[in-house]
Amino acid sequence: MITKEKKINIMEETKNTNIENTINADHGEISHEATIYAEPIGHIGNFPITNALLTSWIAVLIIVSVVFILNRKLCERPKGFQNFFEMILDGAFSLCDQVTGSRKLTLKLFPLAFAIFFFVLINNWLGILPLGGFGLIEIGEHGKSFIPFIRSGTADVNTTLAMSVISVIGANIFGILSIGIWKTFNKYVNIKALGSVATKFRKDKSVVIVGPITFFVGILELIGEFAKVASLSFRLFGNVFAGEVLLLAMSAILAYGLPVPFLFLEVFVGLIQAFIFAILVLVYFSIASQDHEEHDESNERGHAHA
Numbered sequence: 001m002i003t004k005e006k007k008i009n010i011m012e013e014t015k016n017t018n019i020e021n022t023i024n025a026d027h028g029e030i031s032h033e034a035t036i037y038a039e040p041i042g043h044i045g046n047f048p049i050t051n052a053l054l055t056s057w058i059a060v061l062i063i064v065s066v067v068f069i070l071n072r073k074l075c076e077r078p079k080g081f082q083n084f085f086e087m088i089l090d091g092a093f094s095l096c097d098q099v100t101g102s103r104k105l106t107l108k109l110f111p112l113a114f115a116i117f118f119f120v121l122i123n124n125w126l127g128i129l130p131l132g133g134f135g136l137i138e139i140g141e142h143g144k145s146f147i148p149f150i151r152s153g154t155a156d157v158n159t160t161l162a163m164s165v166i167s168v169i170g171a172n173i174f175g176i177l178s179i180g181i182w183k184t185f186n187k188y189v190n191i192k193a194l195g196s197v198a199t200k201f202r203k204d205k206s207v208v209i210v211g212p213i214t215f216f217v218g219i220l221e222l223i224g225e226f227a228k229v230a231s232l233s234f235r236l237f238g239n240v241f242a243g244e245v246l247l248l249a250m251s252a253i254l255a256y257g258l259p260v261p262f263l264f265l266e267v268f269v270g271l272i273q274a275f276i277f278a279i280l281v282l283v284y285f286s287i288a289s290q291d292h293e294e295h296d297e298s299n300e301r302g303h304a305h306a
Contacts, residue, residue, distance in 0.1 A: 036241065038156040039147045056153035059122040063115070099279065100286045109285050112170075116163070117278035120154055124240055124270030127152020128247060128263060154240045154273075157233065164232035167281045168225055175288030183291060188225075190218035232280060239273050 038052035070082060078086050092114060096106040129150065153159045175184045186192055243266040250259040 051151040052156035121274035123153040160233040171284040178289035188222040
């Protein structure tokens with residue numbers, strides 16, 4: 001049987017052990033690791049708020065604030081910030097015209113591409129800002145770990161994957177609105193190509209080979225839609241996440257001075273990645289709105305006249 005004196009000794013030993021563990025945890029080193037997943041910094045009910053999600057919200061807030069300020073201070077004779085912004089818009093419009101080949105199509109797609117560009121750009125740059133002192137300290141089994149409040153939203157694969165899926169699905173919806181659901185469907189499941197084997201066989205024997213090949217090319221395009229999602233999401237995520245790991249590694253070697261050149265490099269990489277993502281989305285929407293059947297028919301007429 002355990003006497004009262006033994007019970008008191010056990011309780012005192014347990015209390016001393018807890019105090020020692022707390023002291024060791026307080027004096028332990030704080031680790032900061034670049035995790036491949038976004039880290040939770042709070043909750044709204046059962047919904048976790050990650051640092052990448054918070055950064056994405058801040059990026060949206062910055063874009064909305066800039067647009068609101070510009071709309072309030074618009075004037076016929078631009079000056080200052082409006083003049084600078086209009087110069088950017090003129091250059092962006094010219095670039096979009098080169099991609100779409102039509103000012104009419106540019107006017108439809110430019111707002112989406114421009115918004116995506118700024119959203120990705122601000123996310124990329126917010127993630128590399130020197131705000132390392134703002135965050136939470138989490139005490140776990142392996143000691144203390146630092147969780148920053150700000151982490152690039154594009155360094156989280158969930159964000160880039162969601163943007164890619166929305167872009168690819170949006171491009172196909174835009175294609176349906178532009179050329180119709182039947183022509184969009186035939187891009188992927190080209191029933192017309194198989195039907196041409198029976199209708200054009202007497203005039204052109206080569207249709208026996210060309211028809212099935214054209215049909216399978218459509219199937220490859222359907223597979224390519226899924227490849228677009230993977231390409232868009234993992235390219236952006238990989239480059240941004242690698243940049244954060246690089247900066248963290250340089251800071252671990254020498255916190256002062258050494259990360260600065262790499263910081264400027266990541267600023268440039270963030271700009272390039274935002275530009276590439278926006279241009280690819282613009283290309284996908286432009287291709288989806290084109291009627292390939294009309295183009296092929298015009299080529300056939302040209303060959304016939306020749």
